[in-house]
Amino acid sequence: MLNHTLKVLEYRFILDRLIYHSRSVPGKRRAGGLLPYDNIESINAALDLVSEMIEIFEFDGGPPGLEFDDLGEKLERARSSGDIFEPKELLEFASFFGVVRECQKIRSQYRKLKALLAGLVYPANLHEEINNTVDLSGEIKDSASPELKRLRKELVAVKAKLNERFERYLKSDTSSYLSDSLYTIRDGRYVLPVRDTDKGRVKGIIHDRSSSGATFFIEPSETVELNNRHRELETAEREEINRILRHLAEMLYFNLEAIKEDVVILAHLDFVAACARLSREVAGARPEFSDDGEHSIVNGRHPVLLLKIEEGKRNEVVPLDLRLTQEENIMVITGPNTGGKTVALKTTGILSLMAASALFVSADPKSRFVLFDNIFADIGDEQSLESSLSTYSSHLNHIKTALEKSNENSLVLLDELGAGTDPEEGAAMGQAVIEYLAAKRCFAVITTHQGKLKVLAGNVRGVANGSMEFDRQHLRPTFVFRAGVPGSSYAVEIGRKLGLPTRITDRAWELLDQKERDLTLLIGELNQKSVQLSEELK
Incomplete structure (x- = not known):
């Protein structure tokens, strides 16, 4: 798939949403690297x-917590450098092993997920040993080994004796030589803060001096052994x-190789969970693929629009019904500016990309998709300042790529074909492009x-x-797509409604040839009947 196509169809926005919904x-990383598949299997x-x-979310409250780092990569680095792990790092591994254990408990009714997780290896002994060694605050437990327990017990006793000795100093005549009523520790040794003027009155070893020079930190001789x-x-x-x-x-x-494999499997599970969260977020349906060349979107809503507006207002996004078949494989959409033509084009493209990427789509389950081998898109103002290309030339470059590389299993999306140049020549070029695409039998929305x-x-x-439906009475687009009926720009009619001088609008009408006037009137009548019917059906 061309990077340009992924960019203009806002595929990156979908990936960013998947990244947001991933926990590990x-x-x-897996979510950010998703690309469309090339086979339906x-x-x-x-x-x-x-x-x-999705069933696990609906009936079991979701999968186990999947927050973890790339511990396989971390292990590789540590082994290469010969490092050991800090206790809090060991807690990360213990937490990960706990996730492995919980994921192995996923119910057997979820056969596909159980098969995915079948390769998990839970290192029970290692998990237990870490838990027996490190407490939840990240400190090594006394019970981590008999020797550590013995050392700490004696250390507590020695500290108690030192504290007792130094408390006595604070209550004895020695306290009159001190600059503070507290003893302290320097270089791991208990010391007294003695005033500079009295340092000769306390027998012992000087370990430090304050920055002001007014205090000496002295270890009394009788505490040296302790x-x-x-x-x-x-x-x-x-x-x-x-x-x-x-040892840990x-x-x-x-267990490095097993841990690396566990990370890969659980990253896949995390990615699947992100896909499920995205589906729930856009009320997605599982895409179905046709075997007869029909590409039909039923009640399709642009997922980026859905995700950018408040949840309670998502029903305001007007759905799209658009059908391409082997017999009618090119849809030419006309209509007024800001009527929703480009949104219809982008909706077709992004839903096709999502289906090909095995993502649930924001459309009705009745939709049917063709798995295109490529999607080509020319949408929006793609003027290239770096290559000094005009807007029209830039469009032609993208169109050229589509014409050269497309085939009967490609989808071509062209926005405002024939625009950006002389209208007569633009129309001629547009017709030639459509005829060429029709001859290649590729799918296209234009x-x-x-x-x-x-x-x-x-x-x-x-x-x-x-065409995109237009409410002539209120001079506003309805954003509803109608197949089988061409649209109009309604330029003259909108000018009249907005109060342009009659002389101008009448003259503009006269300048249209009779066939164009008749066609415009017919399109307007058909469009208004469509609007009225839509209102009656609400």
Whole structure:
């Protein structure tokens, strides 16, 4: 699929929404890299997973929490550098193993998801060992090893003795030499804050001096032995903790390949859950693919429009019904400015891309899709300042690509064909393009203001007319697409309604040839009857 097509059809917006709905780092990465599939078997396999996930959301409250980092990548880096993991990092692994365990419990009725998760390996012993080693706050438990328990017990006793000794100093005559009523620790040793003027009155080792020079931090001689033992125990504790962490790191390295595979599987599950959330967000339906070449969108709404407006107002997005077949494979849409032609074009394109990407579509389940091998789009003002191309030349470049590379299994979307140049020449070029696409038997939806292109329906095989409905009474578009009826720009009529001088509007009407006037009147009458019928059916 061309990057240009993905850009102008706002496919990236859909991917960004999937990324938002993903919970894990590798799941978000997978969502951001989604591209359309090239075969229906893969699409249906992916859709089966999403269908079951939607059931899990509806009946089981959703899948287990899937917030995790790319732990396989983290393990690879650590093993390469010989690093060990901090206790809080070990908690990440423990949390991930918990997710693996919970995902293995997904009910057997979800056969496709169970098959996806069949490759999960739950390292029960490793999970248990981490949980027995690290508490929920990320600290190493005393019970992590008998030696650590013994060291910490003695360390508590030594600290208690040191605290008792130094509390006595604070209550003895020594306190009169201190600059503060609290003792402190310097370089891991308990010390007293002694005033500069009294430092000779306290026997001991000077460890530090305050920045002002007014205080010396002195370790009393009688506490040196206890302080030494305190330091020895702290060193032994650190060494034992490092031994424990090294042991856990080795266990993780031993399980590296299984963990990497678990990450891949759960990232896939997370991605499937994101697809299900997106489907629920846009009230999506599972896309069905036709085997007779019919591409029909029933009650299709542009998903980007749905997602950009308030949830309570989404019903205000007017649905699109548009059908392409082997017999009528090119739809030429005409109508007034801001009447919804481009939205209809984009809706056709983005829903086709979503269906090909195994995403539920914001359309009726009765819709049927063709899996196109490519979609070509020329939409909007694509003027290229870098290459000094005019708007018209830029359009022609995209059209040229479509003409060269399209085939009978391609979809071509052209917005305002024939615009941006002399009207006569633009109409001639537009007709030639349509005739060329018709000869190639490719599918196409084309919008245009060129009146001469309306008459191609019936004269060129495969070409059909469509239009955007316009309420002539209130001078406003209804955004409803009508197949089989060409549209009009209503330029003269709108001018009259807006109060332009009669001399101008009458003269403009006279300048139209008789056939054009008759066609405009007929189109207007058909359009107004369509509006009235729509109102009656509400």
